[in-house]
Amino acid sequence: MSNPSTFIFECSSSTYLDCVEKNLFGSNKPWPLEIKTGDYCLLHHYEIGGLLGLWQATCDGGKNLVPKIWGGKFPYQVKVKLVLPQVTEVSRSVLAQLGVDPARGRFDNCLDEEMAKDLIAALLAADA
Secondary structure, eight states: OOOOOEEEEEEOHHHHHHHHHHTEEEESSSGGGGOOTTOEEEEEETTTTEEEEEEEESSOOEEOSSTTGGGGSOOEEEEEEEOSSSOEEEOHHHHHHTTOOGGGOOOOSBOOHHHHHHHHHHHHHHHO
């Protein structure tokens, strides 16, 4: 069995609570269909520039798992569960070390294995 992949979803202030309270992440592009049960998911709150984690997919990505949420704007979805005791933010210094500029406001949706490993380690260390 291969290592889990790591994916980054985006949210705004208007979608954040739905993501966290309903344990559901979504996109208007089809890339979440690549997600498999057990893959890791992070949430980039692009209005504040924070990268939050750490969740794990509880199902494979699909279309319209919860059809009417977000007014139907983000039909490609995955159900998730929080892995850490609470939502934890990756520090900006860690992001800078990894060459990620949170002010730029965008991440690749699927992280390469090395960056994913570093981000997850940073989240686990921040939570410890």
